[in-house]
Amino acid sequence: MDNRSEVREFIGSRRGRLTPEQAGIDPGTTRRRVTGLRRDEVARLAGVSVEYYTRVDRGNLTGVSDNVLDAVARALQLSRAEHDHLRDLARTANLGAQVRPAKSRATGLRPTAQHLLDSITGAAAIVGNNRMDIVAANDLGFALYSEMYRSSARPANHSRFIFLDPRAHDFYPDWDRAANVNVEILRREAGRSPFDKQLTDLVGELSVRSDDFRTRWAAHDVRRHYSGAKQFQHPVVGLLELNYHAMDLEDDPGHTMTVYTPLPASPSEEGLRLLATWAATENITAVARDPGAITRDVPA
Numbered sequence: 001m002d003n004r005s006e007v008r009e010f011i012g013s014r015r016g017r018l019t020p021e022q023a024g025i026d027p028g029t030t031r032r033r034v035t036g037l038r039r040d041e042v043a044r045l046a047g048v049s050v051e052y053y054t055r056v057d058r059g060n061l062t063g064v065s066d067n068v069l070d071a072v073a074r075a076l077q078l079s080r081a082e083h084d085h086l087r088d089l090a091r092t093a094n095l096g097a098q099v100r101p102a103k104s105r106a107t108g109l110r111p112t113a114q115h116l117l118d119s120i121t122g123a124a125a126i127v128g129n130n131r132m133d134i135v136a137a138n139d140l141g142f143a144l145y146s147e148m149y150r151s152s153a154r155p156a157n158h159s160r161f162i163f164l165d166p167r168a169h170d171f172y173p174d175w176d177r178a179a180n181v182n183v184e185i186l187r188r189e190a191g192r193s194p195f196d197k198q199l200t201d202l203v204g205e206l207s208v209r210s211d212d213f214r215t216r217w218a219a220h221d222v223r224r225h226y227s228g229a230k231q232f233q234h235p236v237v238g239l240l241e242l243n244y245h246a247m248d249l250e251d252d253p254g255h256t257m258t259v260y261t262p263l264p265a266s267p268s269e270e271g272l273r274l275l276a277t278w279a280a281t282e283n284i285t286a287v288a289r290d291p292g293a294i295t296r297d298v299p300a
Contacts, residue, residue: 004059184223
């Protein structure tokens with residue numbers, strides 16, 4: 001991914017969405033020739049010269065200080081995730097030619113992390129990496145995402161499932177939201193790990209194979225995704241409405257654990273209990289973990 005193009009398109013998209021009124025600027029009475037703010041308006045809001053801001057807007061973040069980045073972020077009213085993304089892009093710009101493409105992060109996980117997952121009962125828990133692979137799960141986690149294991153591909157990958165598997169449209173009642181969130185997370189990870197070849201290859205594959213992905217990727221939206229609620233239309237137990245909380249695993253860099261819990265005494269709590277029984281009966285965990293089982297369908 002070309003850093004200057006990434007910076008130029010990201011900043012341009014944020015500038016284009018902000019109206020003068022939102023920025024506290026009098027739009028005047030003459031017809032504006034640009035959508036959103038002009039460069040000189042952002043420069044004035046950020047307290048830098050037009051020439052300096054134009055350099056930033058064109059994608060050159062080399063040598064730009066944190067203070068200027070913060071000022072531009074305030075002027076463009078960036079969210080926390082967008083601000084972090086801008087800093088990640090600047091970090092890459094300042095690494096320059098000193099950096100060689102890094103090897104992709106390993107998909108493995110320490111045994112103690114798997115033990116932690118297995119100790120979680122009554123909730124579905126998974127661990128994912130920065131490429132949206134599921135690298136580990138407890139029994140309920142595998143059962144919750146059993147639709148992803150119908151494919152022969154391993155590791156199971158959220159992005160490929162959402163954009164390349166028609167079953168995803170049934171699995172996610174609000175597929176558009178799931179697709180948006182997925183791309184926003186992947187875009188943020190691409191900014192954090194620009195030299196991860198497997199991540200770059202994944203983005204390239206999805207861009208070629210999915211118009212839905214390509215359109216969303218071009219929007220340059222990013223997101224922090226640590227808590228909220230999700231709905232799943234599971235083919236075995238029906239609708240599940242689950243709260244989730246995600247946490248980074250500090251001793252396993254690049255990995256995030258996500259735990260899904262139902263509200264007490266809710267239909268979804270009963271649904272998870274039924275799902276646990278089904279998973280044990282069909283031995284879903286063995287099918288998901290066993291590399292020799294990748295040609296077999298997960299039982300329905």
